[in-house]
Amino acid sequence: MALKVLWALDVAKTQYYHFKAIIIAGMGLFTDSYDLFCIPLVMKMIGRIYYPKIHRDVDQKKWFEVPTAIASTMICVSLMGAVIGQLVFGRLGDRVGRRRVYGVSLVMMVIASIGCATIMAEFANKRTRGAFIAGVFSMQGFGILLSSLVFIMVCSIFQASADERNLTIPLELAPSVDIAPVPPESDLAWRIILMLGAIPASMTYYWRMKMPETARFTALVEKNTLQAAKDIGKVMNLPQSTIQEDVDMINTPNTRAALSNTYPFFSREFLRRHGRDLIAASINWFLIDIVFYSLNLFQYHVFSGHLVQKSKLNVYTDALQIAKLQALIAICATVPGYFVTVYMIDNIGRVKIQAVGFFFMAVSLFTLAKINMSGDHPDVFIVLYGFTFFFSNFGPNATTFIVPAELFPARFRATCHGISGAVGKVGAIIGSMGYMWASRDPPNGLGVSRTLMVMGGVCGLGFFVTYFFTRETMGRSLEENENVD
Template structure:
C-alpha cells in the first residue's frame, strides 16, 4: 500500500475499538495534567496554614509559585514538540509520562518539614519539572490523536482526549476533600504535635496521588505504534506504516460511500522558511494568539473564583488547617461537575457538526457577555448583605462552560490539524507555549493587580479592582473573537493533508 493509500484509508476508516483505546491512553495524560495543575490551589492554602500560621503567603512568593509550573509547561511544549517531529511521537511520549510520575513523587518528598522557605523552594523545583512533563504532553497527545483519527470524527476524538481534563479536575477535588476529611477526623483524637505532623503528610499525599494514573498508563503508552502519518510522510516508510496500522486497526477495507482520490503532503520546505511563513504564518499566528488570549482568561478566572468564594466564606475562629483546602476543593468540584465537564462534552458532540471556528467565536462571545453582565453590577452583589449571591455564582460558573464549549478546547484541536506532519508537533507546541505565557500574564497580573495593602487586608478582594479585572477579561474575549474571525481557518471535514494542499493551490 503506497503512502497516499495509507493516508486515504486512515481518513475514511470506520470508528474502531482502537480509536477509543487511543482516547483513553492519550486522555489519561490530560487527566493527570489537570489533576496536578488544579490540586495546587487547595494545597497552597494548607501550606499557608502549616508554615505561615497567621501570616498569608505573600504575593511575590505566590505569583512565583504559580508561574514556575506554567513556565516549565511552556518550555516543555516547545522542547518536546520539537522532539516529537524529529524523533517520532512514540519515542518521546513515554519520557513525558515518566517525568510527570517522578516529579509528582518528588513534590510529595519535598525535603524539608520545618523551614518554610526550604519547603517552598523544594516544592517549586519539582513543580517546574512537573510542568515540563505536562507541557510536553500537550502537543504529543493532540498530534497522535489527530493522526490516528478519520477525518469525519477527528474533532470529536481530539476533544474527547482533552475532555479528560475535566475528570482530572473533579478527581483532584475529590482526593483533596477525602484526604482532608480523613486527616481532620483522625486529628481529633491526636495531640497538637501529632496533628502538625499529620497535616504535613496530608498535602504531600494529595500531590503524590497524581502520579498513580500516569504510572498506570505507561505500559499501554509504550505499546502504541508510531502514527502511520509520521512513518509514511516523515520517515518515508509506507510499508512499515501499513504494518503498524494493521496491528491495531483494520485499514484494508474502505467504506464504498467514502472512496475518493488519496491526498498526500507535498511539504518540502523547512520550518520557519519564507515558504513556511507564506503558507502557514497566519495559521501559526492565529493558533498562538488565540491560545494566549484564552489562557489569560481561563487561568485568571480560576484565581478570581477562589477569591470570590473566600469573600462569601468567612473563616471561623475554629477553622483548622484542612477547612480552607476542603472548601476550595468543594467549590472546584461543583464548578467542574456543573459547568466545566458539560462544556467539554458539548464540544465533543458538536465539534464535527458546527465546526471549530464557529464554536470558538461563540465561546469567546458568551464569555465576554458574562464578564460584562457580572462586572457592571459587581459591587451590588457583594456590598449588600441581604443580596443573594447564588445568581452571581451561577452566572460566573457559565464562564467555565463557554470556555470549554469554546476556545479552551478548540485551541487544543486546531493546531493539531493545520500544519504539515513534519512540523505538526512543533507548531502545536509553539501555540501551546504562547498559551502558557498568557496564563502567566493572567495569574501574575491578577495577583499583583489585586494585591492587598496592610491597611485594607480585611476587605479583599477589592471590589473596584475586581470589576476592572472583569472588564479587562471581557475585552480579551472580544480580541479573541476578532482574531478567530479574521485569521483562523476551518478544518472540519478535511483531511490533514488537504489543509496543506489548499494553501499550495492558493
Template sequence: MSLRLFHRLDTAKTQYYHFKAVIVAGMGLFTDAYHLFSIAPTMRLLGHIYYDKSPGHRIPHKVESAMLAVALLGTAIGQLIFGRLGDLVGRRRLYGLALILMMAGSIGCGFSIGTSKGYVLASLGFFRFLLGVAIRGDYPLSATIMFEYANKRMRGAFMAAVFSMQGFGILASSVVTTAVCKIFSRVPEEADIAWRLILMLGVIPAVMTFYWRMKMPETASGENILQANQDMELVLDMSHCQIAEGHFLQPSKSSYLLFSKQFILRHGRNLLACSTTWFLLDIVFYGYPLLQSKIYLKSQHGKDTNEDTAFDAAFKVARLQVIVACSAMIPGCIVAFFLIDRVGRLIIQAVGFVFMAIVYFSIGVPYDGYWEHHPKALLILFALTSFFANCGPNTATFVLPAELFPARFRTTCHGIAGAAGKAGEIIGVVGLLMPSLGTGVTLIIWGGICVMGMAATSMFAKETKGTSLDENE
C-alpha cells in the first residue's frame, strides 16, 4: 500500500463520497436497531395472541429468555465470523453477503411458519438467529470501512455518524410499530398479521442500499495493492499514477500472526480493554429497552390493564421508545458527533459511564414505593441514561476497535470486541428476565457495572484521536 495514498486519505477534504459512505455503512446499524427495538412490542403482541390465558397475557420467562438468547447467540457468531473473514478476503466482498442475509432474515421473521405458538416461536427464533448473524457481522465491516475511507480530522465524527444510524433505526422501528398498531386496532382479529408486518418492514432500508453497497470500492487497507489503488481513484481527486508513486507499505503478515506472542505484546492490552468495556456496557444498555418498558408501564400513566388489547400493549411500549429516541438517543449521538474529535474517545467513554452510574443509582436506591408516584421524573432519568450512553461509551466502543489495530487484524479485533459485548448483552437481557431479582436491585447492580466500565477505560494503551492510517500499520 502506498504511503502517499495513506497520507492523501488522511488529509483529503470532506466530500460527497464521505456522506454517501456514512449512509451506506450506517444502514446495517439502522436495520440492527430496527429489529432489536421492535422485538419488545412484538413480544407483547405475541403474548396476547398465543398466551391469552396467562397472567397479563405475558410470554413465560423461559420462552422469552430462549427467544432472545438465540438471537443474541447469532449476533456473537456473526461478529466473529464476518470479522475474521473481513481481514482474510476483503471488506467489500463480504458487505453484500451480510446485506443479503439481513434481507432473508427480515422476510423470514415475517413468514414464520404456522399459526400455532410452537411452530411460530421456533421459526421466529431461527430467522432471528440468521438475522443476528448478518446484522452484527455487518458491524466490524461498517466500522472498518468508514475508518479506512475517512480523513484524519473528521474520522471519529464520520464513524459516530455511522453509529448514529442506530438511533434513527430505533425511531423508525417505534414509529412503524405505533402506526401498524393504530391501523390494525380496527381489525383486532388480524393481530397475527400485524407483528409479521412490523418485522418484515425492516427489510426496506437494506433493499434501498443494496446497489450502492455493491458499488463501494475496496478500502485503502486491502490486500490487493493494485486493486486498492485503482478503487481509490473513485474516492480521491488523484490519478492512479499519482497514488502509486512513493514508498509502499507492504502487509507484513510474516512478522507476527494473530494471537502470537508479539501480537499479545503489541495489541493484547487494547483488545482486552475494547472487549471488557464493550462487555460491561452491553450488560446495561441492551437490557435497557426491556427494563424500561417493564418499569415505566407499571407507573400511573402506562399501566397495563386486563382490558388492554394486543395493540394497546404494543402501542404503549413503542410510544415510550419514540419518546426516548427523540429526547435522548438521537441527541446523544449528535453530541458524540461534535465531541469525539475534539475531546477524544476515552474521555467521552469514561464520563458517559460515570453519569450512567449516577443515574442508575439515583433510580435504583429509592425505587421501591417511590417512582410509581413520580412517573414523569422516572422517564426523564431513564432518558438521561440513554443520552449519556449514546454520547459516551455506546459510540466509543464502536469506534475504538476500528482505530487501534493494523489493517490485517482490524475487522477481526472489532469482531472479537463486539462478540464480548454480545456476551454481556446475553447476561443483561436473559438475567433481567429472571424474576428473582427486584428491579431496584438490578438498577443498583447496573450502576456498579458502569463504575467498572469507567475504571476499565483506563486499560487502553493510547487515545486514538488524530491517529493516521500509516501509524496503525
C-alpha cells in the first residue's frame, strides 16, 4: 500500500525539524550512556570508600578495588535493566505508539533507545535516513564524553577542597605513608555525578511530548491516514489533494481487506519474511556488545600497567586518571567514529561499514594482545585502543542500531528493534562479566592478553555474520525494505 503521505517523507528535503528530532530522540541514548559509562569511574571511588582493604600486586604497590563479585553484580543489574526495558518498551512502542513510550522511558530513565531509533527512521527521508539515525546514536558518544568531563570537574572541585584541609598526601611523602584519609564528603561526590545525568532527560521531556507521533505508525498501524497527513504537515507542506487521495484509498474495500489480512508477529509468515533479518541483526548486536561494553566498562583493567598508576595519595586520584583517559578516547576516537558514520553511511552502505568495522576491530585487538604481552610501547597501546573504539563506532556499534530500525514492518519495527537490542545487552552482560573473570592473571583466569585475543575472535565472527547474512537497507524506503521476500 503506497501512501502518498509516506512517499512525501521519503523524498522530503533535509530541514530544521530533522535536526531538532535528532536532539530530542537522541537524548534517551545520551542519558543512558552518561549513566552507564559513569559506572567504571564511580567504581574506582566506591572501591576506595567502601572497600578499604589493601591489596598488593607483584610490584608491592598498594591499591583498592571493588571485589569482583560486587562489581559483576553492579554491571549485571544495570545491563539487565536495559534488556528488560528494550523488550518491554519495544513491544509497547508497536502497541501504543513511539511518542508515548519514549516519553515514559525518559521519565523512568530506562533505556530509551528503542523509541528514539524508530522515531528517527520514520521521520527521515530514504536518501539520508542512515545519517539521521546515526546522528541520533551519536548522542551515545556525547553521553560518554560528558560523563568523563563531569566526573573530572566534580572530583577536581572535591579534591581542591581536600587539599585545602590537608587531607591528601604530598607526593614526596607518599612512600612513607600507608594511605591518605578518605574525606567524608567523597561519598557525596559520586552521588552528585550520577544525579546530574537526570538533567538532560528532564529538559527534553516537554519537547518530546510536543513532538507528533510518527506518520508511519499513525497511517500503517492505527490506520488513520488523515491524522498522519496532519502530523506530516507540521514538518512540511502537503497538498490537501494528496491527503484526500490517501483517505479515499484507505477506505476502498480492497485496501481494507489487505490491511485486515496482516500476519501476526508469532507466525510462519513473519519467520519466512523477516526471521533471517531478525536473527542476523540480533547476533551482530550481541557480538559487538560483548566487545564494546567490556572495553568501556573495564578500561581501568585494560590500562593497568600501561597508562594508569595505582595510587594511594587520595580517593580521587585513580578515578581522575581513568576519567581523563576516557575523555581523551571519546574526543579522539569514539565521537569521530560516529561522525564518519553519519557522513558516509548513505554513500557506502550499512553492510560495508559494519564489515569493515568488525575487521579492523579484530586487527586492533589482536595487536593489542601482543603489545600487552610484552608490556612495552604504552603510546602504541593507547593509539590502537583508540582505533578499536573508532572502528566500533564507524562500524558495528552504530550500524547494529541502525539496521533493525529499517528492516521490519511498521507494526513490528519497535518490537524487533527491542529484541535485537535486548540480545545485544545479553552479550554486554556476558562480555562484561566474562572479561572481569577471564582477565585475571592465570591460573584463575586467562589474563588480559588472551582475553583481548578472544574479543578479537568475536569481532572476526561478527565480520562473517555481517558479510554473509546481513541485508543492505541503503537507498530504499522503509516499505520497500519490509516487503522484500
